[in-house]
Amino acid sequence: MRQRIVTGVLAGAFYLALLWIGSFPFALLATAIAVISYLELAEMNKLRAYSPEVMIGALAVAVIVIGAMFSLSSFHDIWLKLFALLALLFVSAAVVTRNRISFAHSAYLFLSVFYISIPFYLLVRIRLDSLILVLFVQIIIWSTDSGAYFVGRKFGKNKLAPYISPNKTREGSIGAVLVAVLIAIIYRLIVGGAFLGTWPALIGITLLISIFGQLGDLTESAIKRFYGVKDSGSILPGHGGLLDRFDSLIFVLPMLYILGLIG
Template sequence: MKTRVITAVVALIVFVPLLIIGHWPLLVLTLMMGVVAVSEVLRMKHRFLVSSEALLSFIGVIAIILPNSFWQHIPFVKSAHVVFYMLAFLLLLTTIIVKNRFNFDDAGALTLTMLYVGTGFHYFYQADSKGLSTVMFGMLIVWITDSGAYIVGRAIGKNKLAPKISPNKTWEGSIGGSVVAVLIVPILYVLFNWLPHYSFMELFIFTVILSVAGQMGDLIESGFKRHYGVKDSGNILPGHGGILDRFDSMLIVMPLMAIIGMLG
């Protein structure tokens, strides 16, 4: 517990100022987190971090995270989609060159990882560029939902939500976490007028959607950890696991914020 608390305090001391500053310092941190997250998947798959497939995956996640404006000045590219396709093609080509060591399933897993991690962190950075109140809306929903689910689950949780994936989670905790988020986040934002262009009802609906989505993101990451037989995605954050362990919900919530028009 002591290690967990110390790690959380140090992480907040580094993370919060960069979140407030935004711009390129936050972009650098976001790119680093994206590369570390991909490296965690590579380790789960027992892949060398200096292999050709690892290098392609790192370039791919960086390309997707970078803001769209970056690519407008690159001749013949204009979009991260072009780079992503080229890298996915090279991963497929690798299956032919070293077919005994790297197969189609490996290429598919790394391509999906680039998309999953890269898109999540791309919209995390984009949310912050819209203002601190916007990115904090998504983050508060995730944090409060997680805390509420833990407290309610410990108190009255009996019915398992997904016993084969995450045996400690319960339906009572899941529902309770979303209820707590819905009761706190929209009211906070209306009281302090943090997102004045949205009505209370809009914030209420957004909170419901994002709270449920965040819990799905948690289960998704738990699912592939189960698949690879690991407890944590990594150990870069002592007591907390890896980057994927800490940002699993965010990687789903942030793109969904763009889909529902909050980052538009």
């Protein structure tokens, strides 16, 4: 537990410091986190991190995330071209590698590139637009995680998804949402003004972040259970991998974008 706390404090402080600085320092950090998360996802499926096909995907992830620093107009066409290029590269991998890489593995890597890169691309974009907004999203996600853990330990009796994550409870999930709403109210009172519009709008957005954050956590738990691994990696002592720490954010940001709440 001590190692977990020390790692959490140091890693959290470093992340928040670069989040506060913003610009290229934070974009580089987001790119590094995205690439490592992608590599962790690849290794779950027994794909070697330094194999050519995995490295192609890692390069694509890096290009997409760091591309958030440039104007959308100049980067727009690159998305479609990159999408098409990756599709051709991955589906032809079976030929180049003499069937060492199957179509299933190629499809897995192709999906992994966009599953990981798009959320971190959005993370860099919203940091460029508003520090207050990106801090809010991050704090609500952390509040949800903490609320689920402590409320679940104290009051948890009914399993939420026993075949995916046996330790999670319905009571913890409900407590997580309530804690998130409380923190959102406090956050708005601190920053002042009409942050995120009306109070009902604030509560509604908070509910979306908390619920989709938990869904992202469960999704990654399902992936890990399918591939028979406990943690996505070991880069953070006591915490596992980076994918374990950012699984909620990976789900939340695309959903907020789809709903038109961030852009």
